[in-house]
Amino acid sequence: MNGNAVLDVRDLKVSFSVRRAGRKYQVRAVDGVSLSLAEGEVLGIVGESGCGKTTVGRSIVGLVRPDSGTISFKGTDMTGASLRDMRLNIRMVFQDPYASLNPRRTIGDSVAEAGDINGFFTSRAGRSAAIAATLTAVGLDPSFAARYPYELSGGQRQRAGIARTILPSPSIVIADEPVSALDVSVQAQVLNLMMDLREQLRLSMLFISHDLGVIGQISNRVAVMYMGRIVEQAATRTVLDDPRHPYTRSLVAAIPKPDPSKRILGAIETGEPPSLFKRPRGCAYAPRCPIASDRCQVDVPELRSAGTDGRAIACHNV
Amino acid sequence: MLSVRDLTVSLGPETAPVDIVAGVSFELGKGEILGLVGESGCGKSMTSLAVMGLLPQPGPRIRAGRVLLEGCDVTQLQPWQRVVAGHGRMAMIFQEPMTSLNPVRRIGDQIAEAVRVHDRLSGPPAIDRARELLEQVRMPDPAMQLSAYPHQLSGGQRQRVMIAIALACRPQVLIADEPTTALDVTIQVQVLGLLRELCNRLDMAMLFITHDMGVIAQLADRVSVMYAGRIVETAGVEALFGRPRHHYTRGLMDCMPSRNSGARRLPTIAGQPPAPGTVGAGCVFASRCAAVRETCRTAAPPRAEVSQGHDVLCAFPLDGGEPR
Amino acid sequence: MRCDLSVLMRGAVGIATALFLNAQASAATLLREATIGEPPPLDVMLTTADVASVIGRHIFETLYALDSTYTPRPMLAESDREEDGGKTIVIKLREGVPFHNGKEMTAKDVAASLTRWGNFGARGKLLMAAATSVEATGKYEVTLKLSAPNGAWKNLIADVNGGLAIYPEEIAANAGNRPIEQKDYIGTGPYKFVEWRPNRYVEVEKFDGYKPVKEKGDGFAGARVAIFDKIRFIPVPDVGTRVSGVQAGDYDYAEMISGDLYESLSKDQSVQVQRTNAPIFGLFFMNSKQGILKDNYKLRRAIQTALDKSQALRVAFGAKDLWNAEGSIFPKGTPWYSAEGVSGYSPRDPKKAKELAKEADYTGTPIRLLVSTNYQAHYDEASVFTRQLADAGINVQMMVVDWATLLKMRGQPEQWDIFVTHHSFSPDPLLLTFLNASYPGWWDSPEISSLRAELIKSTDPTARKSTWDKIQSLIYDQVPVMKVGDAYTYDIASPKLKGLNPNGPVFWNVSTK
């Protein structure tokens, strides 16, 4: 898409086989997603549970093998390649700060892991210094290097989890729900940290979340996913202030606003969530959609450009 | 309707108790929705379990305080004992609809079980009543779902079943402990709508526990904010969101991304809550408070009514002049 | 469903009632004997296993039977005569003796049995290797011709253990070397075979057509009268279980009780103790074919010199009544008793043993002792000796295996230097295993070869006895085997039984008080 894209994902498809009652089902988790990430940009991916947003992120860092599609880093296709060199460039922050640190390793070892794996450090002293500097950068005291995860609070752990992704400094960070397990007050601290680091290290970021508030805070652009596909994509403000796709609309409308004067309960209709095992033939959202037409039942809408600021929508009826 | 007075829940030995809920008091009127909001570990769930008589055994226990339902003391009674004593009109729904239903028993049976206890019905009438309850919670195709197992339902549907079970108790007070946290936003809005509608229709009071200020704002009539085992502020929902008087409440609201969307940086509350048992003589929030003064560290703050129905546990509350 | 259940219930009640009624129905007299284990097939001609012969001698009979002094007496035979200087033996049979299948026993049956025994029988070669012909020379007369006289022939055919049991002709002729099948367990004995339930029991039943001899019962000889209607031989390998079984009344008789219980059981009112009158004796075989002990008579003597056999006997057999540190191969009171060489039997002289070993140029090479745990006594003896030899500086390494493995390994001369077994009482030296040069140990020095030939050829008792004296002296000189000592096994029985036989477990003539 963009010539200056650091990351370019083309037509990504991922499916899993799921066993249920002795039968195998093929579940399409990601069904043809394309996106690109410009240098220094934060792209938010938002969607509800099971929409495939996490799978997109995991495919990019090589944790999931896609069925088809390409993932290129600065113009080099990474799918199926030996990924050693790429690994230091694209890194992932995980959701659960409790699970993402090995309880048997010190914070220092966890933070230095990417460097250790890839032979980044040339001396012990250099390694210690780098760990200390990185811990300081994420707002932790360097003495934390010798501690174990159980000695840290949730916020501290997530800082350590972030520290791990910036030593040595990468080009792209994939952040998969990095704050959703945190309390609001801690969440704000971590979001601030991420925004600071992005600026200081000139990172590009793919920020995956179910929380439009968080997405709105940190990202430049937003892609809304539903059942494995992007249904709407645009600049953050545009999506939040003027959602077009019927799904995006109900999503935005359903956010409980912290304002008792704007009560929405009972005012909006959002329908039943889809089953992963029974994908509709046409538009996946059609069964819940208030404006679905006959065409929507049979014909899958493609993501098409709509409007000026890079907005794209996958809907027959808007 | 429900009155909780100086409720204190403690862990550890009798000789050196660690209070995880310290002197919580609140009143819940008929048909009223009281939101209890706080961060994880603040003791809000323990409060709800203590009120319901469901504290896990062995584990925390009620060390002091009373729980009065329509003026009757039910503090030390478990739900079944309350039913026997004639004060069983209280019910509870929980956070995880996935695990809160028995996976090997049919939906209908699980509802009918509560019907049997509270309506003294059995056999087909109990099942009829169960179907009726499923209708009340807007379950699609209720007659069919009676014979379904929990795993055959979606998360939202399971939470509706939980609500139906609660309704089977014909409660005057419903305690909802983070009932929508595990649900997607589009489903959350449905469940919240249902709960409010039921409260209105059945004239039922609800104690709604959550960490989400947005949900509270949408649902509650009155709000209590909890911090480190204490209620630090109580007010009507408009007053609280309009003019928070406690520094913690204010901080909590300020750091919500959706309130600040687009801002360069989010305001934060420095530090982290004190661990239970490490609270000294002073204000529990002193270590994190931006406006802390010397007395805050040494003397417990007074509970002050800053305006009609608006209590704050702070020696130096924010002034109420400037609405946010 | 409810209806089905009631039908089921009624069925169950019916079965239960039937089972209980069944319990009361068994009124016939039954004797239950606890044997030391499951027997091999009851083809007593082929097997030397005691378990098999205990059962077998109730079913099968021999031409002669040993009395309580272990002298052969006619059983199926009526009389005999020797011709041609002992080279021809003519045996006259009793008339009118029926097999269990109703047919009368004749000379043809005996001839066929003799032939099979000669070809395949466990002990048949000893006599029949020299046989030139076996013929029925009359309906009740059998003639056996030998190339050389055999002084021990009557002894050789008098025991049912590996011996000449008389089978019906067609069974003996067709069986070949394969153990005869259960349906062919047809003999002339006072009991006939009923059924064999593996691991449960072997059952025999009174044979109504049995014809006893006229003489009074004495040892295995004389009249045999079946008093019990049925006998069950129940394998109970654990000796403690056998004992408590008899004490509790679950069994009427139990074989081979360990010596250590002898004293307490002798005083026990709930059992009677039955000691056998013929001792068995432990044997340590030296490897004469291969290895460090081959032809090394000095080292062998050194080994024997180091030992105190009474210690081993005491450990292995317990009560003093049950063992006898006796150097003579044959016990006192038997015609073969001899004092030749017995000074070398159990000197317990470690110092002298050390000297002897030094003379034999022994340098501490491990001597491999093959022993099995299946027989506790073997193991006990070996343990004690190993310890005593260690004191004399002789390094013995025990190789403890199970009996089946031992039987295989002892056939391979490279595997061992000494192996442990025991020998049951035998009425004639020729029946001793170590006089058989093909038996593992392979004692075949020129000296023994000539003495053995002498012993076979001679029919004169006095001459044979003096030959045996020389052989025993040679045994203490060349030490092909070491005798541990005489041991008397004992059995226990319910105090109600009377008429028990000191020769061993035999249940004819046995009744309840």
Add this chain to the structure above:
Amino acid sequence: MWSYALKRAGTTAVTLLAASIIIFAFIHIVPGDPIYVLLGDTATPDQIDALRHQLGLDQPIILQYLTWIGHVLEGNLGRSIFFQAPVLSVIADGAETSALLATMTMIWVTLIGVPIGMIAAVRHGTWLDQGLSGAAMLMASIPTFWVGLYLILIFAAWLGWFPSSGYPSIFEGGLVNLRYLVLPSLALAAPNAALILRLTRASMLDVSREDYVRTARAKGIRPWQVVVRHILRNALLAVVSAFGFTFAALLSEAVVTETVFALPGIGRLVVQSILRRDYPVIQGVILVIVVVYLLINLIVDLSYRLLDPRVELQ
């Protein structure tokens, strides 16, 4: 359900086939030779060779396997070298004892393990629970044969309440003969009951911490109803699969018990056949035990699926 059952049966069959190869291979590299045991000490080499040929033991081993497995598929497990009888009938003779012993043991295990486990769980944390759990742990640490020997000493030799050993079939002496199995089944039940007790307790405690138990309590139903309707059934699901495992394991644990009590079961049969090198019987018994083991596991697996609605039935 049926497709699942078929599939499970298929894998069971494959496992069985692999097991049969192992059984055959193992037995045939055993040192020691049945011929010697059969012919006794005085056999000549000629006799040995003749018998070996006759029994087919001189053929290539693969051929011996194919012959064996072919016969097995026809229901013919061969003839016992020692008993001179069909292996199947030899095993069938022992099967009654072993099956009754295992059943009786399972009855003890159930009667002791499950209720006491329940009591311990319900009284969780009290001295009663600690006492019962400790006792169970102790029971699980006692060798069965040791228990057996002392049971014989006390109840048979000293008190004379039960027979010390042996077992005459109930078809010959009636049901009263079951008294022969009381002591052995108790000895065998001791450690297994302890394990089931601990499992029941742990499983009930696990379940009682589940959210749905809290839901049930919130409904206001009585504690015993919570235990019976919500805890017990779910907890027993886990216990059921352990039952199958225990039952199958009993067949081999019985090896020692049957030896101590001189019971004519297949456990003792296998030990003695090993000592006698009776190949066909060893093969047959082990094969039968493995078949029973796999079958029980199959049944447990399928019934588990029937009991647990989370597995959808199609």
Add this chain to the structure above:
Amino acid sequence: MSRDGAILWLKPFIARPIALLGLGILLGTILAATFAPWLAPYDPYAIDPSIRLTPPNALHWFGTDQFGRDTLSRVIHSARMALLIGSGVVMFALATGVPIGVLSALFPRLGHLLMRMVDVLMAFPSLLLALGLIVVLGPSVANAILAIGLGYMTTTTRIVYGLTLRLRMETYVEASRSMGAGTAWLIGKHILPNLVSPLLVQASFVFAFAQLGAASLDFLGLGAPPEIPSWGNMLAESRTFITRAPWLLFFPGMMIVATAFSLNLVGDALRDRLDPRFRQLFSEKG
């Protein structure tokens, strides 16, 4: 491990006196085994038929056996065999089970095959498997270890396989993979360190049940050579004397029970230490 870690490990023992008792018995056994020649009042092999089968008395606290050997000395010396067999079985089970289990979980195709083979082995009841193996290999200490170990190899493999499958899905393992970690790195830095504590629990149970298995083999005459003192051999040797000399069976049997019991107690305490629920009792969830 850090000092705090060590304290965490000791916690379950301090909390439960009975677990402390288990630890005590275990230490006692280890001491007895180590210092057997100094602790034992007599040479365990010394034969003296003149004092055979004497009941416990001042000179021979546990009495003497049929060879006149001192039972107490033999019981003490037998602790060596118990520890040898137990640790041998544990090591065998771990040395085989851990690699097979870990590799099976990390390489699903290989794993499928290997786990099928484990299934086949598991279809043989463990004692039967041990018997068969002993008959093939002949009775000896090493073979007893192998035969008993094989049964626990399968269960250990199963446990390791299950744990590794779970660990493989742990976020920190995924994080490591996302940074390009190879299999060796994952195993060495993430999987093995996290297997240590569950394997410690498994090891103590295996150790306990190996005692019972070894005793059964000894009892059937298929375990350690009978001339070597071991509790199982002592039982096998003296079972015929149960009515005459019940003490001969009592002491070695008690030692087997005590050792197995103490190991079970230790394993139980360690398992509770591992069980997250145990700790959750002390921390409130929001």
